Amino acid sequence: MKKVSIYTDGSSLGNPGPGGYCAILEYEAGGKLHRKTVSGGEAHTTNNRMELKAVIEGLSALKEGCIVDIITDSKYVADAINSWLHGWIKKDFKDVKNPDLWVEYIKAAKPHRVSAHWVRGHNGHPQNEECDLIAKSEAQKF
Numbered sequence: 001m002k003k004v005s006i007y008t009d010g011s012s013l014g015n016p017g018p019g020g021y022c023a024i025l026e027y028e029a030g031g032k033l034h035r036k037t038v039s040g041g042e043a044h045t046t047n048n049r050m051e052l053k054a055v056i057e058g059l060s061a062l063k064e065g066c067i068v069d070i071i072t073d074s075k076y077v078a079d080a081i082n083s084w085l086h087g088w089i090k091k092d093f094k095d096v097k098n099p100d101l102w103v104e105y106i107k108a109a110k111p112h113r114v115s116a117h118w119v120r121g122h123n124g125h126p127q128n129e130e131c132d133l134i135a136k137s138e139a140q141k142f
Helices: 047-062 075-090 099-109 126-139
Strands: 001-014 017-029 030-046 066-072 111-119
Touching: 001 047, 001 126, 017 047, 017 126, 030 047, 030 126, 047 066, 047 075, 047 099, 047 126, 066 075, 075 099, 075 111
Parallel strands: 001 066, 066 111
Antiparallel strands: 001 017, 017 030
16 A cells, blocks of 8 residues: 555634635655645634544545555644544544534545644644645635
8 A cells, every 4th residue: 555644734714714724645656755735615614624624635635545644733633533533433423523524534534544643733844834824825715
């Protein structure tokens, strides 16, 4: 399986308010770094929804099953993927925020082996900083 890193960030201007997301996909093949950026937004949303939407759209952009490292500055997303999701599924998402997006995530993640890694936001991580700028730009379109 191909190994892919997906760097993600979400933004909302107000919480709720207009929001944007960005995912940067990177993988090496033939000694060359390949890169793809996906982004978008919604007129009325929350920061956590945009953080999760970035992951979903990044995974959805993959054309085959991969080993995927999600790199995010969202503790909510990283902890949910790595620790909480199994329990949420068992209780059918009772009292869980954003269940619609978590169901989308499960579908998008199914063909892949996914692990999430948290990085501190606004701390000089190049891809995280780039995602942050793009996500904010997407939010400002509304």
